[in-house]
Amino acid sequence: MAVALSVNLNKIALLRNSREGNYPDPVEFGKICLANGADGLTVHPRPDQRHIRPDDVARLGDLVRDIDDIEFNIEGNPFAEDLGDYPGFIPLVEQHKPDQCTLVPDSNEQLTSDHGFDLRQSGDKLAPLIAKLKSRDIRVSLFMDPDVEQIKLAKQVGADRIELYTGPYAWAFKQQSADLEDIFQAHCRAAETALEVGLGINAGHDLNLQNLDKYCGVPGLQEVSIGHGLTVESLTMGMAHVVSRYRDICQGEAS
Numbered sequence: 001m002a003v004a005l006s007v008n009l010n011k012i013a014l015l016r017n018s019r020e021g022n023y024p025d026p027v028e029f030g031k032i033c034l035a036n037g038a039d040g041l042t043v044h045p046r047p048d049q050r051h052i053r054p055d056d057v058a059r060l061g062d063l064v065r066d067i068d069d070i071e072f073n074i075e076g077n078p079f080a081e082d083l084g085d086y087p088g089f090i091p092l093v094e095q096h097k098p099d100q101c102t103l104v105p106d107s108n109e110q111l112t113s114d115h116g117f118d119l120r121q122s123g124d125k126l127a128p129l130i131a132k133l134k135s136r137d138i139r140v141s142l143f144m145d146p147d148v149e150q151i152k153l154a155k156q157v158g159a160d161r162i163e164l165y166t167g168p169y170a171w172a173f174k175q176q177s178a179d180l181e182d183i184f185q186a187h188c189r190a191a192e193t194a195l196e197v198g199l200g201i202n203a204g205h206d207l208n209l210q211n212l213d214k215y216c217g218v219p220g221l222q223e224v225s226i227g228h229g230l231t232v233e234s235l236t237m238g239m240a241h242v243v244s245r246y247r248d249i250c251q252g253e254a255s
């Protein structure tokens, strides 16, 4: 079964935020992704607005809203403390009404997401929030480690899907470490449990052109969201071509 690709545009926004203005514009890159076969777009706005800003969420929502079969996925921590003029994660989601909202338990201090929910701790707080989002026709996914007992709890708190956190898988793949197969099998068992209890399955974090093919062997995998690796690979594969074009201009050889 084919796996849907949702491109995460955080890193385009990160580059944009290094200067004034809106260059590169995440919306223009979203259009390139969709024109080239992406099934959806993902953003992970953070309260410090280090990359995606509320205005990007609004403009990307407008871009995707009227395109059939294309999904908009907003990820974030519903319990993170708001900073500055950040309007809050849940108000942002309610305002822009994505197809899917992925709840992630990361603190404002984290460099990036690095673990899934412990639903024994946060399940009671999450359940009403999940119900509220679902009542607005937003599919709810929970960012989870590949822990079978936690996956069962994800169903109990009302989630539609889980997103399996693939950071440790990607790291083991990169190192070709001895535990790669064990980690992969843990993801397969978590996915089988999700299928048994009736949850859909997404995955993401540090997936890339090297490690994705193997990961697509996880049973029932429906969607991967990929940003960091995909953006770096786009630079790597595009840089030689662009440098040679600049060189042609400098040498007076531009056509």
Ligand SMILES: CC(=O)[C@@H](O)[C@H](O)COP(=O)(O)O
Pocket: 008, 010, 011, 044, 046, 075, 104, 111, 112, 113, 143, 204, 205, 227
């Ligand atoms: C939930 C997840 O794995 C991704 O959204 C990841 O956290 C990307 O966020 P950053 O681009 O801020 O690292």
Ligand SMILES: NCC(=O)COP(=O)(O)O
Pocket: 008, 042, 044, 075, 163, 203, 204, 205, 206, 207, 225, 226, 227, 228, 229, 230
């Ligand atoms: N949910 C994962 C995601 O959106 C992208 O993560 P990454 O590829 O930027 O690590």
